[in-house]
Amino acid sequence: MTIRIIPRLDIKGPNLVKGIHLEGLRVLGKPEKFARFYYEQGADELLYMDVVASLYGRNNLLDIVTRTSKEIFIPLTVGGGLRSIGDIRTVLRAGADKVSLNTAAVKNPEIISEAANKFGSSTILVSIEAKKQPDGSYEVYTDNGRERTGVNVFEWAVRVAELGAGEILVTSIDFEGTGKGFDLELIRYVAAAVPIPVIACGGAGQIEHVLDGVKKAGADAVSMASIFHYQYIQKCLSNDDYSSEGNVEFIRSGKDFTKIKGASVYEVKKYLTENSVSCRFLEQGNVNG
Amino acid sequence: MGEDSKALVAIVDYGLGNLFSVKHACEHVGLDATVTHLKKEILSADAVILPGVGAFSHAMDALKHLDLVDTLKEVGVSSKPLVGICLGLQLVMTESYEFGHHEGLGLVPGRVVRLDRPINFYETLKVPQVCWNKLLYPKKDVGDFWRGTLLEGLSHGVFMHFVHSFYVQPDDPSMILATTQYGNVEFCSALTCRNIFACQCHPERSGVHGLQVYRNLAMKLNLSL
Numbered sequence: 172m173t174i175r176i177i178p179r180l181d182i183k184g185p186n187l188v189k190g191i192h193l194e195g196l197r198v199l200g201k202p203e204k205f206a207r208f209y210y211e212q213g214a215d216e217l218l219y220m221d222v223v224a225s226l227y228g229r230n231n232l233l234d235i236v237t238r239t240s241k242e243i244f245i246p247l248t249v250g251g252g253l254r255s256i257g258d259i260r261t262v263l264r265a266g267a268d269k270v271s272l273n274t275a276a277v278k279n280p281e282i283i284s285e286a287a288n289k290f291g292s293s294t295i296l297v298s299i300e301a302k303k304q305p306d307g308s309y310e311v312y313t314d315n316g317r318e319r320t321g322v323n324v325f326e327w328a329v330r331v332a333e334l335g336a337g338e339i340l341v342t343s344i345d346f347e348g349t350g351k352g353f354d355l356e357l358i359r360y361v362a363a364a365v366p367i368p369v370i371a372c373g374g375a376g377q378i379e380h381v382l383d384g385v386k387k388a389g390a391d392a393v394s395m396a397s398i399f400h401y402q403y404i405q406k407c408l409s410n411d412d413y414s415s416e417g418n419v420e421f422i423r424s425g426k427d428f429t430k431i432k433g434a435s436v437y438e439v440k441k442y443l444t445e446n447s448v449s450c451r452f453l454e455q456g457n458v459n460g
Numbered sequence: 461m462g463e464d465s466k467a468l469v470a471i472v473d474y475g476l477g478n479l480f481s482v483k484h485a486c487e488h489v490g491l492d493a494t495v496t497h498l499k500k501e502i503l504s505a506d507a508v509i510l511p512g513v514g515a516f517s518h519a520m521d522a523l524k525h526l527d528l529v530d531t532l533k534e535v536g537v538s539s540k541p542l543v544g545i546c547l548g549l550q551l552v553m554t555e556s557y558e559f560g561h562h563e564g565l566g567l568v569p570g571r572v573v574r575l576d577r578p579i580n581f582y583e584t585l586k587v588p589q590v591c592w593n594k595l596l597y598p599k600k601d602v603g604d605f606w607r608g609t610l611l612e613g614l615s616h617g618v619f620m621h622f623v624h625s626f627y628v629q630p631d632d633p634s635m636i637l638a639t640t641q642y643g644n645v646e647f648c649s650a651l652t653c654r655n656i657f658a659c660q661c662h663p664e665r666s667g668v669h670g671l672q673v674y675r676n677l678a679m680k681l682n683l684s685l
Contacts, residue, residue, distance in 0.1 A: 172585055172642060173592050173619070210667070215592055215621075241484045246621060246665045266480045268665060291476055291514025291547075293588055293623040337588060337623070366577065368586045391586055451592035451619040453667065 173449045174385050175215040175392035176436055177370065178399045180205060181222045182251075185231045188222060189400060190315075190348055196222065199400055202235055203242075208403055210243045212436040213453045217243065218340075218394055220271070221251030222315065233265040240266025248296055259286055263294070271340060273298040274313040277320050277327075280334055287335030296370075297336040299324060301357050302344040309357055316344040324357070325364050332365040339365060340394065342373040350376025350397060350430030358388035370394050377432040378442045385448050402433030466492040467681035470505035472532070472548075473497045474522040476514040478665070482545065485664035489674045491681070499531045506681050508535045512547030513623065516558040516572060519547055529565065536567035536656060541677065543610070544658030549651070550628055552658055558626050568653045570630035578643025585643045588625040595620055595638040595649055595661070609637055610657045610676045611650060618669050620649075620661035627660060 180202045181188050187202040199205070206217055217239070221232045229252075236249055249262045250271025259270050270290075276283050276297050286295045300312045301324045309324035328339055341361050343354035353374045362369040371390035375381055375398055384390045434442075440450040469486050471479055473495045486493035486509075493509075494501060502508055510532065512519055523529050535542050536552065544552045553564045556572035564572070578585045597605045597616045606612050622640070627647035630636060640649035640660070650659040663670035 172580065172589070175591055240481060241488070244481075244485060244488070244665060244667050244671055246623075246662075263478070264480060266484060268478045268481055288515070288518065289475070291512075292625075293513050293590065294478075338590060366587060368588070368590045389583075391590070 172391075173215075173451045174390075174443060175370075176213075176381075176439055176450065177216045177218050177248075177392055177394040178205070178209040178214050178436065179218040179220065179372065179394045179396040181220050181396065182232060182235060183221075183223050185235070187400075189396060190222065199404065203238055205400065205403055206239050206243055209399060209436055210245060213440060213451070214245060214436045215392070215451060216246040216248065218271070219247065219249045219251075219267075221249070223252075233261065236262065236265040236267050250296070250298055256282070256286060256289060259290065263290060269294050269296050269337070271296045271298045273300065274318075276331065277311060277313050277322065280330065283331060283334035283336050287337070291337075292335045293337040295336050296338045296340055297331045298340040298342065299327060299331070299361070300342050300344055301354075303354070303357070309360075312344055316347070325360055328361045328365050332367050336367065338368045338370060338392075340370040340372050344373070346374030347372075348397070349374055352376065352380040353384040353388060353390075355383060355388040358384060358390050362389040362391070368392060376430045378434050378439050381439055382443060382446050382448065385443065386446070397431045398434050398439070399436060401431050402435050402438075405433055466490060467506040467678065468492045468494065468504075469507045469509055469677075469681075470502045471495045471509045471511060472502060472528065474512070474519060474526055474528065476512045476519055476522065476547065478513065478662070479511055481662070481664045482509055482511045485671060485674045486678075489671060489678045491674070491678050497526045497528065499528065502528070502531055502535065505540075506684075507541040507543065507677060508532075509543045509545065510548035510551060511545045512551065514547060516547065516550055516556040516564070516626070517560070517562045519551055520562055520564065523551075523565075532565055533567065536565065537654070539655055541680065542567075542656045543677065544656065545664070546624060546660060546662055549658035549660055550626060552656060553628050553630070556626070567656060568628075568630055568635065568651065568658070569632065570628055572626050572628050575625050575627055575642070575645065575647070578645040580643040588623055589642050590623050591621075592619040592666070593622050593640050593642060593649075593661075594618065595640060598633070598636045598639050598648075606637065609652055610673045610680075611637060612676050613672050614669055620659075620663060620666040620670060622649075622661050624660055
């Protein structure tokens with residue numbers, strides 16, 4: 172099997188943003204531009220997360236999803252603030268291939284089975300935000316790590332799979348945005364606990380972390396934001412057209428990304444392959460080649 | 461038809477699946493596409509695509525509820541291209557063993573069976589298979605095996621995106637166009653039978669190589685307009 176590399180794009184209104192650990196959001200630019208760049212580099216899927224997740228600005232998200240889906244022919248997962256079967260249908264009709272549920276699933280687990288029945292298991296991804304507790308256990312959080320739920324992460328993962336989710340995305344709230352690597356203990360336990368694919372998310376700051384997530388923790392796919400965004404923005408810093416869109420001064424200053432070593436999707440895959448992890452490359456199976 | 465008219469593809473809408481991805485792929489290669497559950501539109505289109513993800517029995521129930529079973533059977537024995545994608549491939553088979561036993565559209569003799577968690581050396585692989593995997597020639601030393609099919613122009617080993625927990629076993633192995641290996645399981649990932657082409661992967665979500673399948677369909681339809 173091949174390991175999937177999934178750039179994660181956090182979206183607020185019409186913009187791609189990046190949450191900086193404990194500091195809030197920064198605008199990086201237009202999500203479609205980043206999405207196209209990653210597609211052309213061989214990204215296996217894309218993940219769009221609406222970080223504001225309120226009804227305001229939802230039209231922005233749907234427009235972005237439709238434009239992306241018309242131009243980019245890899246699976247697109249959309250999440251953030253989807254509360255009902257109607258919300259899920261709307262996002263799918265806009266052109267998403269899968270949806271990611273978090274808060275709605277914790278509040279009403281039946282929505283997982285209902286959505287899986289209606290749209291197919293493989294369409295429903297459940298995102299689990301996990302935070303390590305003083306006693307060493309992991310607790311499920313919602314609302315971008317703001318709300319505790321009292322639910323144990325591993326019990327929840329097993330339940331989510333039983334209810335018919337097609338995949339689980341696991342994000343460590345403690346590691347997210349730090350660039351110090353995935354929470355390998357967390358990923359390993361969840362990946363071993365469920366029969367469905369597990370996507371590791373949150374914390375990767377360099378390509379070695381990606382290899383650890385796959386080899387040491389058994390993730391089936393890896394989702395990252397900073398590593399890719401950083402590399403893209405560095406490449407585009409000379410581009411005047413770009414600087415009018417995104418606030419990249421903070422990246423130029425090097426302040427926020429000190430722990431991040433940027434890499435392209437291709438470089439990540441090349442590194443994994445050199446370390447005997449199978450990945451898909453664009454040039455394989457070329458048309459007429 | 462006038463010179464400027466495009467071939468029209470009917471994408472069967474029975475409530476399941478990434479219909480809009482399929483539509484966008486058709487439009488990208490210059491086809492007109494309509495997402496529909498209306499018999500008239502399905503029968504008058506130049507080609508029909510049966511997409512879908514989800515459970516086999518739900519899909520058959522939905523097709524029955526929309527009274528489309530006979531319509532699709534009619535298309536399946538016509539000269540009009542019928543393309544099955546993912547669950548659409550499974551639906552054209554005779555029967556499925558997905559959670560019980562269910563009758564399919566019966567257009568291709570064979571059955572749908574569960575992908576039991578395959579073994580890859582020491583590890584047990586996840587089901588559903590959600591990843592990019594290779595389309596392989598079913599036999600060795602066959603030259604340009606996909607010439608004249610919707611896989612024309614692609615080479616042995618091309619990557620496509622898969623999402624599935626079941627796979628098909630056609631009775632007649634000569635219908636198998638491509639196989640795919642997942643752990644220790646090698647299964648039929650594309651087949652052809654009369655006017656039917658069907659694949660387990662999602663060409664509309666498989667980048668430039670997947671779009672080649674749609675391009676081949678467009679070329680075929682434009683030649684016959």
